[in-house]
Every structure is written in structure tokens, then in C-alpha cells.
Amino acid sequence: MGMIRGIVMSVLEGMIKRFSASGRSDETIEDREYLQHYGFTSRPKTGAELIIVNEGNHYVAVASDDRRYRVAVEDGEVCLYTDEGDRIHFKRNRTIEIVSGNRLKATVENDVEITSKTALVTASVSCQVNSPLINLGGDRGGLKAICDERLISWLGSHTHDGGATPDQSLTASDVCTAITKAG
Structure with a gap:
């Protein structure tokens, strides 16, 4: 042999x-x-x-x-890669890096669950969620960024009767639902 x-x-x-x-x-x-x-x-x-x-x-x-496309890895690391530069890199310190040059798509028949201390989504053009129901669960006090004094100030800076000053007073309960209102 x-x-x-x-x-x-x-x-x-x-x-x-x-x-x-x-x-x-x-x-x-x-x-x-x-x-x-x-x-x-x-x-x-x-x-x-x-x-x-x-x-x-x-x-x-x-x-x-194929040496032309091989990704350098450190001791103990694993990397799946393509000639186009896409990769799933299992790095040191229990970090997984996924790089996709065009599109990352996951199709899951049933459930997706993500558990983390913090989460960040950065989209340079738009971010869209399509769902018949969004359950925010837990402590909703963190939603102050969705509906806070800035929105009330913006909505309250106009008049309905053409006067010089706003003639309608607004509070958080006037412009926010119980779900989005900051605690």
C-alpha cells in the first residue's frame, strides 16, 4: 500500500x-x-x-x-472556510466568529433560542422583524428608549389651535401603551 x-x-x-x-x-x-x-x-x-x-x-x-485559501488558526482552533472568504471560526476563549460576504441565512423548522448577558444587532440600512406576535417579556423598564420624554417633547411642541405655545399637555400615558411605556 x-x-x-x-x-x-x-x-x-x-x-x-x-x-x-x-x-x-x-x-x-x-x-x-x-x-x-x-x-x-x-x-x-x-x-x-x-x-x-x-x-x-x-x-x-x-x-x-488548498494552501491558496487556508485560514491561519491558533493551537486548538477549528475553522471551516471557502475560497470566497466565508468562514466559521471556532476561536480561543470560547468565541465563534462567522464571516459571510453576502448573506447569512438560518432556516429552523421549530424554535430558535439565544441566551446571553447582552445582545447587539447593528444594521447599516434597516432591521425588520416579521411575526404575528412579539412578546417582550421580563422587565420592560428598559424600553424607555422606545417611548420617553424626547417623544413627549416632540409631540408636545406643536399646537392644534394655531396658538404660540402648545395647547395640549402630554404625558407618557397619553402616547405609550402599557407594553412600551417606560417603568
């Missing part, structure tokens, strides 16, 4: 993933099986490296790598 370092020429998807590669000088290995770990799959680009195990005329690729 031997081992060959090869360069990917092509990879074909199917029930059995197959590869073609160049091996040692003037050696071409064509249409052979490419084994991968259960639960993980990848399709290396042309030019990536392969480790091929052979016994007689039986050739099987068992690993691939």
Missing part, C-alpha cells in the same frame, strides 16, 4: 464522489473514489492538493487541502 500526493484536476459529485488528479511525474489518476468524513463534505477546486492511498490499481483520495 502506498500514498501519493496529487493535484486536483476535477471532482464530480454523486452518490460516490469521484476525483481526477495528477500524481507523480507523468501520472494521471482518473475517476476514482474520494472519501470524506461523515457529516462533512467539500468540493476542492482545481489545483488543490490531495492525499491518495493506493493498493495495486485501487486508488482512494482521503484528504484535501
Whole structure:
């Protein structure tokens, strides 16, 4: 049994993933099986490296790598990555970094639960939540930023009868529901 370092020429998807590669000088290995770990799959680009195990005329690729796109990691870290720069990086200090150049999409059939000490969503254009029900739960006193004295001041700075000063007095109970009113 031997081992060959090869360069990917092509990879074909199917029930059995197959590869073609160049091996040692003037050696071409064509249409052979490419084994991968259960639960993980990848399709290396042309030019990536392969480790091929052979016994007689039986050739099987068992690993691939591509130095052109590899992400540097520290001791103990793991990173899934693509040639386009997208990655899921399991970093030191129990930090997971997800980088997506275009879109991050999660489709969950039932529930999503996030538990943290603090949460921050930063959207440079817009943020939208579509739901038939939003239950804020817990202590709603933190909603003062939604409905506070600034809103009351803004709404109270106009008149209804054309007078010089506001002729309507407003309080938080006039402009906020019990759900959004600051405690």
C-alpha cells in the first residue's frame, strides 16, 4: 500500500464522489473514489492538493487541502472556510466568529433560542422583524428608549389651535401603551 500526493484536476459529485488528479511525474489518476468524513463534505477546486492511498490499481483520495485559501488558526482552533472568504471560526476563549460576504441565512423548522448577558444587532440600512406576535417579556423598564420624554417633547411642541405655545399637555400615558411605556 502506498500514498501519493496529487493535484486536483476535477471532482464530480454523486452518490460516490469521484476525483481526477495528477500524481507523480507523468501520472494521471482518473475517476476514482474520494472519501470524506461523515457529516462533512467539500468540493476542492482545481489545483488543490490531495492525499491518495493506493493498493495495486485501487486508488482512494482521503484528504484535501488548498494552501491558496487556508485560514491561519491558533493551537486548538477549528475553522471551516471557502475560497470566497466565508468562514466559521471556532476561536480561543470560547468565541465563534462567522464571516459571510453576502448573506447569512438560518432556516429552523421549530424554535430558535439565544441566551446571553447582552445582545447587539447593528444594521447599516434597516432591521425588520416579521411575526404575528412579539412578546417582550421580563422587565420592560428598559424600553424607555422606545417611548420617553424626547417623544413627549416632540409631540408636545406643536399646537392644534394655531396658538404660540402648545395647547395640549402630554404625558407618557397619553402616547405609550402599557407594553412600551417606560417603568
